[in-house]
Amino acid sequence: MDHFPIFLALQGRRVVIAGGGETALAKLRILRKTTARLSVITEAPDPALQDLATKGQITLITRPFGPGDALCAALVYAATDDPVEDRRVAKLARADGALVNLVDNLEDSQFITPAIVDRDPVTIAIGTEGAAPVLARAIKADLEARLAPSLGVAARVGKGFRKLAEALPMGRKRREFWAEFYFDTAPQVIEKEGESGLSPALSALLSRYLAAAPAPGRVDLVGAGPGDPELLTLKARRLLDRADVVIHDRLVPQAILELARREALIIDAGKEGFGPSMSQGDICALMVEHAAQGAHVVRLKGGDPAVFGRLDEEIAALTQAGIAWSVVPGITAASAAAAGIGQSLTKRDRNSALRLVTGHDMQGFAEQDWRGLARPGAVAAIYMGKRGARFIQGRLMMHGADPQTPVTAVENASRPDARVIATTLARLPNALAEAGGNSPVILLYGLAPRAAEAALPQLSEEFA
Template sequence: MDHFPIFLAVEGRRIVVSGGGETALAKLRILLKTTARITVLSGAPAPDLVKLADQGKITLIARAFGPGDALCAALVYAANDDAAEDARVARLARADGALVNIVDNLEDSAFITPAIVDRDPVTIAIGTEGAAPVLARAIKADLEERLPVSLGLAARVGKAFRKAAEALPMGRKRRDFWADYYFNAAPKVVETQGAAGLDAALSELLAKHLADAPTEGRVDLVGAGPGDPELLTLKARRLLDRADVVIHDRLVSPGILELARREAILIDAGKEGFGPSMTQAQICALMVDHGKRGAHVVRLKGGDPAIFSRLDEEIEALEAAGIAWSIVPGITAASAAAAGIGQALTKRGRNASLRIVTGHDMKGFAEQDWRGLARPGTVAAIYMGARGARFIQGRLMMHGADPATPVTAVENASRPDMRSIATTLGQLAATLEAEVLTGPVILLYGLCPRTAEAALPLPHPTSLADRKEEFA
């Protein structure tokens, strides 16, 4: 993002506009919604500008912008519909120390004015960094329709009540009160009693929330999916928005963490195979500690929480501490990787089952039913298998797997930088050792990318006994 969005305090401060035509008037329609002191400079002001000055809404100076006119100004707009004049105004204003916007000149402007949805004091700013003004206007129109005009009234009354609401403890308890007010009490009261009933409604609601029992903590064990934020489930998205604490794995993408509330505590509980890790005991202790303090905790796990994530150990720790929990499934990496190469994980006539195995466990490279995996027609998703590729290759071929069996390594499944590396079992270790793999990798044994499927020879469906001479 090239422009950092902020809300600038302008109450009582000067905003200067240079220009006297329609462009200047368009900016004033937004600026007049503020409590700033607005000065307009123009040698030939339009009649509507003169009228605004007569009404006391602006200070109109009937001359061109000059040196010193931007002193102590919070913002300056160059809106003269003349590139040379706008450049001159911008140069003088910068010399006075002001932030300058040249209308329709993004490159030379220090700030941009977003499209605004005004439900004062609720203000929604929509910006596209100049790339798509039409899109910003469409979003504005959509939000205008969705947000009732009474929202601003409820917010103004609520703003005056914030001090009283501090009687509630900071965090989830206080958020529940305000959510109850804005989404339940306020709309009903405004509809039936109007603004007059809001003060009493707030006092009654606060008394009710103060009398309620302390909020109990809970932990939701949530699948973050393979990395693409759009593959997050609606339920997972909603829980992230409500969580006080998010304890996340290393493989959870930054785009998904961005969906957490800004006030939420984010704790990296990342683990890396054969590398530094937070211990499982530490992770369980964190969940229990925050849960006992009444926090809503989201334990965010890459992929699906029920696949190779030590879910049972975390549930046992929560149950032992008496903390409520739930599981929210996620899309697992095997599904995303297969989708990325255009293949199904099961296919009639090819494989009626799918094996999901891990390349390593806590003790190192993991032993599997290699004889079963080596049978012709087997399809397996091997998680965390890249570093153990030579070990996996050796075990499978030792138990009779055809070296021509297709294997696809998928790195960063579902993410923008996803890539697939098609090879065969006989070339697996050499192929992966020649690649620079920095992201999470899943091996799809028995599958190749659909575009390459026809080019790779299929394993010959013979038994190990029929092929004993190859291994003699």
């Protein structure tokens, strides 16, 4: 992000536009919506500028821009339609200590003016850092169509009511009050009674919330999917947006955590096989502690919470503490990995069963039905199997598995940095060692990437 988006306070401050043509007028159309004091400096003002000056809406100075003209100005726009003159204006304005925008010159500008959706006091700014103005306009048009003009009216009335609403406790109850006002009460009242009905409706709503008992805390055990934010369920995204506390494991990437409310408390409860971990008891205690205080907690787990996610232990702790809970499924890593290599996890005439197994458990490397897995055509998704690859290889071959059985290791399934390591059972430990890396890996035993499937005999010879 080269341009940091902020909203600059302009009330009563001076903004200067150098230029007298259509470009300067275009900037004034936006700036006149602010409460800034607007000065236009130009030798040849457009008649429309003369009219604005006569009406007292701008201060018009009819001479070239000179030294000192930007003193005490918050912003300066160089909009003369002459690149050479714009650069001269910018140099003088910077010397006076002002931030300068050269119209249509992104590289030399100190700030940019975004596309704006105006529902005063609700303002949405859309910027693409000059990369795609057409895209910014398309987003603006979409938002203009989605947001009712009455939204600004409701926001203005709500703004004047904020002090009274502080009687509600901070956090969940206050958020729910405002959400009900803006998305339910206000649209209905405006449609039936107009703006005059908003204040009485807001007072009645506040009285109801003040009289209501405090909302109990709860915990949602949410699957974050394999890592791609676009693979989150709609329900998961909605709960992240509402949560007071998010307790996440190490498999949840920052891109998904960014979807949580900015005010939410984010707690890293990462666990790593054979590495540093927060104990399961501590995680359960954290959930109970925050929910008991009335917080809405999202326990965010990579993949699906019901697949090797210690879901039952956490549900038991919540139930014992009398905390309400729900489970939100997510896409598990096996599905994402198989999709990434273009394969189905089940296939007629190949495997009528799919095994989801773990490479290690609380006692160490996990024992499985190795004889069943070693049969021709068997397919398994092996979670947390990278460190135990040699153990898995040995057990399978001991029970008769073909050394040339394809195995595909998928690292960071579904993410931009995903890697596919196609090998065979005979080569599995060495192939993983050669690939290196310390990211999450799932092993797809019995599956090769679709592109390599036709070349399996040659693949076997290569890795023999």
